[in-house]
Amino acid sequence: MAAAEPKTPAxxxxxxxxxxxxxxxxxxxxxxxxxxxxxxxxGIVYRTVQLLILLYFVWYVxxxxxxxxxxxxxxxxxxxxxxxxxxxxxxxxxxVEEYVxxxxxxxxxxxxxxxxxxxxQTLGTCAESMRVRNATCDSDEDCVAGQxxxxxxxxxxxxxxxxxxxxxxxxxxxxxxxxxxGASVSQFLGKMAPNxxxxxxxxxxxxxxxxxxxxxxxxxxxxxxxxxxxxxxxLYCPIFKLGYIVEQAGENFTQLAHAGGVIGVIINxxxxxxxxxSKCNPKYSxxxxxxxxxPASSGYNFRFAKYYKVNGSTTRTLIKAYGIRIxxxxxxxxxxxxxxxxxxxxxxxxxxxxxxxxxxxxILLTFMNKNKVYSHKKFDKMVDAPKRGAGPGLGASEPSQxxxxxxxxxxxxxx
Numbered sequence: 002m003a004a005a006e007p008k009t010p011a012x013x014x015x016x017x018x019x020x021x022x023x024x025x026x027x028x029x030x031x032x033x034x035x036x037x038x039x040x041x042x043x044g045i046v047y048r049t050v051q052l053l054i055l056l057y058f059v060w061y062v063x064x065x066x067x068x069x070x071x072x073x074x075x076x077x078x079x080x081x082x083x084x085x086x087x088x089x090x091x092x093x094x095x096x097v098e099e100y101v102x103x104x105x106x107x108x109x110x111x112x113x114x115x116x117x118x119x120x121x122q123t124l125g126t127c128a129e130s131m132r133v134r135n136a137t138c139d140s141d142e143d144c145v146a147g148q149x150x151x152x153x154x155x156x157x158x159x160x161x162x163x164x165x166x167x168x169x170x171x172x173x174x175x176x177x178x179x180x181x182x183g184a185s186v187s188q189f190l191g192k193m194a195p196n197x198x199x200x201x202x203x204x205x206x207x208x209x210x211x212x213x214x215x216x217x218x219x220x221x222x223x224x225x226x227x228x229x230x231x232x233x234x235x236l237y238c239p240i241f242k243l244g245y246i247v248e249q250a251g252e253n254f255t256q257l258a259h260a261g262g263v264i265g266v267i268i269n270x271x272x273x274x275x276x277x278x279s280k281c282n283p284k285y286s287x288x289x290x291x292x293x294x295x296p297a298s299s300g301y302n303f304r305f306a307k308y309y310k311v312n313g314s315t316t317r318t319l320i321k322a323y324g325i326r327i328x329x330x331x332x333x334x335x336x337x338x339x340x341x342x343x344x345x346x347x348x349x350x351x352x353x354x355x356x357x358x359x360x361x362x363x364i365l366l367t368f369m370n371k372n373k374v375y376s377h378k379k380f381d382k383m384v385d386a387p388k389r390g391a392g393p394g395l396g397a398s399e400p401s402q403x404x405x406x407x408x409x410x411x412x413x414x415x416x
Contacts, residue, residue: 036375043364043365046360047357047358047360051354054356055350058346058353063346067273067336068342068343068346069338069339070336071209072334073207073336075333075334076206077206078331080202082107082108082199082201082202083202084097084101085197085198085200086196086197086243088191088192088194088197090116091188095113095190102303102322102324108328108329108331110326110327111303112194112243114261114323114325115258115259115261115324116187116190116320117185117187118187119179119318119319119321121311121316121318122317122318124315125175125178126173126174126175126176126178127162127180129153129154129157129172130182131171132182133171135150136150137169138161138172141161144158144172145157145159153174156174156175157175181321191258194254194325195247195254196243196244198229198243199240199241200239203268203329205331210335212274214270216239216283236283246266246327247264249286250289251288252264252289257325258324260323261323261326262293262300263291263328265289266285266329266330267287267331268284268285268332269283269284270335271333271335272333272334272335273336275338281335300323302321305320305322306319
């Protein structure tokens with residue numbers, strides 16, 4: 002009699018069936034159920050939201066922002082400046098070497114328009130300026146010998162002496178004498194200053210795209226010797242009159258020349274490198290940078306001195322200069338088509354269109370009169386299958402094939 006084949010344990014068979022069922026579910030494709038709601042108002046909201054999202058991405062993201070491009074901001078830049086012109090003050094003619102500081106021709110320079118000159122200063126003792134705090138006195142007891150005021154002009158000797166003019170007295174100091182406000186003379190240099198010409202030579206480079214360009218037209222006919230800047234006809238002639246710069250910044254030249262100020266010349270290079278290089282052009286703008294409406298810090302001035310020998314002793318002329326400081330600021334960005342940002346923004350656009358469905362679902366399930374009916378139609382409920390009782394070959398706690406299934410007879414029947 003042949004031996005009986007061994008039977009597979011019932012628990013093992015159930016486990017295999019459960020594994021096959023669950024593994025099959027892993028490979029199955031699932032798609033959401035679509036419910037058509039015949040509601041005109043809700044349909045209008047849905048299409049309007051989709052249209053707005055589509056317009057935002059097509060018009061603003063892709064057309065205005067050009068988000069299909071790879072971008073680089075902040076070009077590498079060089080600036081060279083040169084000022085030309087002469088002016089005059091009382092009994093003197095001033096040329097570029099005297100009124101432009103510093104003379105190297107960098108992106109920041111000053112054009113002197115007014116000076117207060119204190120000539121023939123020598124090392125000695127003299128009355129302190131009345132502008133210095135606690136400098137006025139009535140007797141020597143009011144002055145402390147050896148005291149040094151950081152805002153003053155020198156070291157106090159301990160004596161109280163008459164001031165340069167009037168009946169007042171101030172403490173005597175050991176310093177360059179006479180002090181500035183005791184004998185300074187004001188001279189205005191701004192009479193011809195509006196006609197000064199400023200050449201601003203600028204070159205930029207975008208290393209990511211290996212793109213370079215300058216703001217001067219490549220011509221060999223002496224073009225720069227007889228042209229001045231014009232936004233339309235002479236865009237690549239970066240020679241500006243000082244009066245034009247101040248006017249474009251919205252300032253009064255006489256007032257600015259008297260008190261001084263800072264003017265920014267902003268050169269913007271926004272380049273779409275999908276187009277030809279001729280479409281990448283500089284754009285100039287001008288504005289005042291210092292706070293002119295704050296009395297404590299308005300205007301611009303600085304001091305320097307010229308030294309020489311008189312009868313073997315060192316003498317200097319102190320000059321407090323008021324002027325117009327020019328700051329040339331270069332910025333910009335370049336863009337060129339790239340596949341990666343294009344794919345990213347397209348995926349974002351397609352995903353964002355789903356916001357309309359989310360919004361309308363929320364309205365449908367929250368505010369509509371039949372929201373409970375819509376909810377029942379939209380969602381299938383998951384019901385746990387009842388466990389089988391203990392029987393031959395299957396324990397009470399062993400899972401059945403129905404444990405991996407979704408059951409909702411009523412919902413399925415309605416669909």
